[in-house]
Each structure stands twice: as C-alpha cells, then as structure tokens.
Amino acid sequence: DAEITQSPRHKITETGRQVTLACHQTWNHNNMFWYRQDLGHGLRLIHYSYGVHDTNKGEVSDGYSVSRSNTEDLPLTLESAASSQTSVYFCASSDPGLAGTDTQYFGPGTRLTVL
Amino acid sequence: QQQVKQSPQSLIVQKGGISIINCAYENTAFDYFPWYQQFPGKGPALLIAIRPDVSEKKEGRFTISFNKSAKQFSLHIMDSQPGDSATYFCAASIQTGANNLFFGTGTRLTVIP
Numbered sequence: 676d677a678e679i680t681q682s683p684r685h686k687i688t689e690t691g692r693q694v695t696l697a698c699h700q701t702w703n704h705n706n707m708f709w710y711r712q713d714l715g716h717g718l719r720l721i722h723y724s725y726g727v728h729d730t731n732k733g734e735v736s737d738g739y740s741v742s743r744s745n746t747e748d749l750p751l752t753l754e755s756a757a758s759s760q761t762s763v764y765f766c767a768s769s770d771p772g773l774a775g776t777d778t779q780y781f782g783p784g785t786r787l788t789v790l
Numbered sequence: 791q792q793q794v795k796q797s798p799q800s801l802i803v804q805k806g807g808i809s810i811i812n813c814a815y816e817n818t819a820f821d822y823f824p825w826y827q828q829f830p831g832k833g834p835a836l837l838i839a840i841r842p843d844v845s846e847k848k849e850g851r852f853t854i855s856f857n858k859s860a861k862q863f864s865l866h867i868m869d870s871q872p873g874d875s876a877t878y879f880c881a882a883s884i885q886t887g888a889n890n891l892f893f894g895t896g897t898r899l900t901v902i903p
Contacts, residue, residue, distance in 0.1 A: 708890075708891075710893075715799075715895060716895060717796070717879055717893040717894055717895040717896045718834070718879065718891075718893040719893070720890060720891075720892075723890060733890075765833050765834070767833075777822055777824070777839070777883075777885060778824075778836045778839075779836070779891060780835075781826075781833030781834050781835065782833050783831075783832060783833050784831075784832075784833050
C-alpha cells in the first residue's frame with residue numbers, strides 16, 4: 676500500500692546543531708509539504724514543493740530549508756536548531772492533478788525537542 | 791495573521807449529543823474547505839470537505855454547513871461517540887493546482903460516555 680513515512684519519530688538535539696528530518700512517500704505525488712504543529716497555532720506551513728527541484732517558502736520558513744531531488748523524498752533541515760523550533764513536524768503529500776484528489780495525506784509526525 | 795479562525799478551542803460533549811465546531815475566513819478566493827481529524831500520536835487525516843457551490847455536505851454522522859455570505863463554515867457531529875474524541879482542524883485553500891492549506895488552530899473534542 677502507498678504510504679508516507681517520517682523518520683525519526685522522536686529526536687532530541689542541542690541548540691546550534693544541524694538536524695534533518697526525513698519524509699518519504701510512495702504515492703508518487705508531485706506536491707509535498709512540511710508543517711509544524713504547536714498548541715494554539717494549529718498547523719503552519721514551513722516549506723512546500725510542487726515537483727523535483729522545486730521548493731517554496733511557507734508561512735514559517737525562517738531557520739528551515741528543504742531540497743527535492745526526487746519525487747519520493749522531501750527532507751527538512753534545521754540549519755542551526757533553536758529552542759523555538761521544538762515542535763511536532765508533519766510531512767504531507769498530494770496530487771491535485773488527479774480529479775477529485777485535493778486531499779493532503781499526512782505522515783505520522785516527528786517530535787523534535789531542542790535543548 | 792490567522793487566515794482561518796476556529797472555535798472553540800476545546801469541547802466536551804456527552805455521548806449521543808451533537809458536537810459543533812465553527813470556522814471563519816476572510817479570503818473570498820478560498821474555494822475548498824476540508825476538515826481534518828487527528829488522533830493522539832497520529833497525523834491529521836481528511837474527514838470531509840466542501841466546495842462553496844453547495845451549502846451543506848453530509849457523510850454519515852458528519853455534516854459541513856457552509857455560509858458563503860458570512861464566510862463561515864462549521865462541522866456538526868451527530869450522535870457523538872467516544873471514538874470521535876480527537877482534535878479537529880478546519881482548513882481552506884485556493885484550488886489553483888497547488889492546494890496549499892491554511893489551517894485553523896484546532897478543536898480538541900472529548901466525548902464522555
């Protein structure tokens with residue numbers, strides 16, 4: 676079955692370290708998204724990609740970067756982790772090119788703690 | 791600023807009761823309004839969605855009511871069950887092909903037996 680996976684599921688790191696969160700989908704979707712979820716803020720868009728080699732900034736992109744070298748993967752990198760980046764991160768994918776499939780499919784999330 | 795405003799933040803309903811969650815938006819270009827359901831430790835999953843050409847959509851016990859003139863939409867859960875206890879997010883997007891979603895802040899629903 677097609678799915679979207681994230682790794683690691685839990686990560687503890689120290690301030691200033693570089694961290695990369697992985698996202699892998701087997702839906703063959705063109706669009707992929709990274710969100711962070713914080714209490715009182717809901718889900719906020721960090722970065723998104725419409726296809727290979729395409730990346731775009733979302734609402735809260737400062738301190739984060741992504742790259743898209745293939746259809747299946749969109750890793751999220753925190754260049755220098757800060758305590759304010761402690762959050763739960765969700766990856767999602769969609770393929771609006773297919774009629775009636777505006778749905779975004781979410782991964783299980785990565786809980787990141789920056790000490 | 792929050793593009794989609796959601797209320798209440800939390801809701802406690804007796805089993806068998808009706809749960810109602812409300813959302814409001816300002817951007818009249820939005821043309822797709824989904825609701826996502828999230829259980830603890832899981833990612834959000836699409837529950838039901840509506841487009842502005844209809845005022846109501848029903849799927850089982852879940853109904854979206856949409857008021858285009860008021861720029862408001864709501865989720866009604868009829869005959870609420872303990873298994874419905876979850877966090878619910880409304881969202882909105884412009885279906886230009888990118889379908890970037892703007893989410894509300896979420897409502898934590900607890901259905902007590």
